[in-house]
Amino acid sequence: MAAMEGPFSFTPIGIVHSPFRALEDIPKERNADPRGFDDVEGTIAIDPAWAPALQDIDGFSHLIVLFVFHRSAGPRLYGHPPLETEPRGIFSTRSPHRPNPLGLTIVRLLGRRDNRLSVAGLDMLDGTPVLDIKPYTERDRKDGIRAGWMQKS
Amino acid sequence: MAAMEGPFSFTPIGIVHSPFRALEDIPKERNADPRGFDDVEGTIAIDPAWAPALQDIDGFSHLIVLFVFHRSAGPRLYGHPPLETEPRGIFSTRSPHRPNPLGLTIVRLLGRRDNRLSVAGLDMLDGTPVLDIKPYTERDRKDGIRAGWMQKS
Numbered sequence: 001m002a003a004m005e006g007p008f009s010f011t012p013i014g015i016v017h018s019p020f021r022a023l024e025d026i027p028k029e030r031n032a033d034p035r036g037f038d039d040v041e042g043t044i045a046i047d048p049a050w051a052p053a054l055q056d057i058d059g060f061s062h063l064i065v066l067f068v069f070h071r072s073a074g075p076r077l078y079g080h081p082p083l084e085t086e087p088r089g090i091f092s093t094r095s096p097h098r099p100n101p102l103g104l105t106i107v108r109l110l111g112r113r114d115n116r117l118s119v120a121g122l123d124m125l126d127g128t129p130v131l132d133i134k135p136y137t138e139r140d141r142k143d144g145i146r147a148g149w150m151q152k153s
Numbered sequence: 154m155a156a157m158e159g160p161f162s163f164t165p166i167g168i169v170h171s172p173f174r175a176l177e178d179i180p181k182e183r184n185a186d187p188r189g190f191d192d193v194e195g196t197i198a199i200d201p202a203w204a205p206a207l208q209d210i211d212g213f214s215h216l217i218v219l220f221v222f223h224r225s226a227g228p229r230l231y232g233h234p235p236l237e238t239e240p241r242g243i244f245s246t247r248s249p250h251r252p253n254p255l256g257l258t259i260v261r262l263l264g265r266r267d268n269r270l271s272v273a274g275l276d277m278l279d280g281t282p283v284l285d286i287k288p289y290t291e292r293d294r295k296d297g298i299r300a301g302w303m304q305k306s
Contacts, residue, residue, distance in 0.1 A: 005282055008221050010253040011160040034291040046244075050252055053230045055242030059301025066219070066255055068161050077206045089208030091199075091286040099203055100163040100284045102219055104257070106293055129158055131253045133244040137300050138187040140259055140293070147290050148212025 012129035014046040014115075016067065018122040023071065026123065028082040037123040041110070044117040044130060051115035054133075058112055062136035063119070067103045068129045069096035088149055103128070106136055165282035167199040167268075169220065171275040176224065179276065181235040190276040194263070197270040197283060204268035207286075211265055215289035216272070220256045221282045222249035241302055256281070259289055 019040060020026050030036030044065065046054060057063070078087040079095035090098055107119040117133075172193060173179050183189030197218065199207060210216070231240040232248035243251055260272040270286075 005165070005223060006221070007162045007164040008282070008284075009160045009162045010255070012158070013252045050230070050244075053243040053252070054245075055231070056245035056302055057242060059299065059304075060245065061297065061299035062295050064257060066253075066257070068159070070158060077203070078208070089210055090206040091203075092207075092209035092213065092288050094287055094290075098285060099166045099206070100219075102163065102255075102285045104217060104219070104287060106295060108295075129161070131161075132251060132255045134247055134257060135245050135301060135303065136295060136298060137247075137303055138298065140295075141298065142215050142259055142261075142289060142294060144214065145289060145291065145294065146212065146214035148288060149209055150288065150290055151212070 010131050012068070012131060013050050014044050014130035016042065016044055016122065016124045016126065016128040016130060018042040018124055018126045018128070020124070021126050023125065031082045037121050039120065040122045041118070041120045042122045044119055046115040046117070048115050054112065054115065057109070057133070057135070060109060060135040062106055063109050063117070064134040064136050064140070065105050065107055065130060066132040067124060068131060069098070069101035069103045070129055071125060072096045072098070072101035075099045092148060163284050165221070165284060166203050167197050167283035169195065169197055169275065169277045169279065169281040169283060171195040171277055171279045171281070173278050176278065184235045190274050192273065193275045194271070194273045195275045197272055199268040199270070201268050207265065207268065210262070210286070210288070213262060213288040215259055216262050216270070217287040217289050217293070218258050218260055218283060219285040220277060221284060222251070222254035222256045223282055224278060225249040225251070225254035228252045245301060
C-alpha cells in the first residue's frame with residue numbers, strides 16, 4: 001500500500017443538543033428498527049463563525065451529519081452490536097468504538113433559525129461535537145441494498 | 154453555544170485507488186447525474202493492521218466511505234458547484250473546500266480479497282486517504298427527499 005498522509009486534525013463546527021444525556025438513555029430496541037430514531041428531535045447549533053455557510057440549506061429535507069463519537073471506548077477490531085450474540089468486524093457495524101471514532105447520521109431538517117438547525121432522527125448523545133453538515137441527495141439513496149448480518153428477512 | 158472539545162486527530166485506515174489521477178480527470182458532467190459515477194471502479198486498500206475489522210463486510214451491497222479531501226483548497230463559506238452560476242453556502246454543497254475537508258461517498262461493494270475492497274461508484278481522486286468504512290443500511294435510505302438548489306425538476 002502506498003504511503004498515506006496524516007494524521008489529519010479537525011475542529012468541531014457545531015454541537016448536538018439531543019434528549020440523550022447518557023448512553024443508558026438510548027433505548028437499544030430503537031437500533032433494531034430502521035425508523036427507530038425518526039421521532040427523536042433536537043437541535044444542531046453551528047458555530048456562529050460558520051453560520052453564513054448554512055445559506056441555501058433550508059431547501060433540503062435531509063442532512064448528513066458527520067460527528068465525533070466523543071465517548072468512544074477506543075478502537076476495536078470487532079464490535080458486539082446491541083441484541084446480537086456474535087462479534088462482528090467493526091467496519092461492518094456502526095459501533096462508536098472504531099479506528100477513527102467518526103459517526104454519521106442522516107437527519108430530517110425541520111427548520112432553521114440563524115445558526116440553529118431543528119432536526120429529527122437524532123441518535124447521538126447530547127453534547128456530541130459536529131464536524132460537518134452535508135446535503136442528502138438522490139445520489140445517497142441506493143436501491144437494491146443487501147445489509148449482511150443486519151438483514152433480518 | 155456550549156464549549157466544544159477538540160480538535161480531533163484521525164489517522165487514515167486505507168487509501169483509494171481510482172482512475173482519477175488529477176482533478177481535471179473528473180468529468181464535471183458526471184456530477185449532474187445522480188448515477189454519474191456508478192460505473193467508476195477501483196480499489197480501497199485497507200491498512201493490513203485493520204484488515205481483521207473487515208470481517209462480515211462481504212454481506213453488504215453498499216458501503217459508506219469517509220475520506221479526506223486531501224487536495225482541498227481550504228475552508229470556504231461559499232462554494233461554486235460545477236455547472237452552477239450562483240454561489241451556495243458550503244454546507245448545502247458537497248464541495249471539498251469545507252471547514253473540515255471530510256468527504257463521503259457511498260460505493261457498491263463488488264468483492265473483497267483480504268484487505269482490498271473492489272468497489273464501483275468512486276468519485277474520489279487516486280490516493281485519497283480513507284478514514285472509515287461503514288455499512289450502508291436501510292436507515293440510510295430516505296424517502297421523500299427534497300434536494301434544494303440541486304433539484305432540477
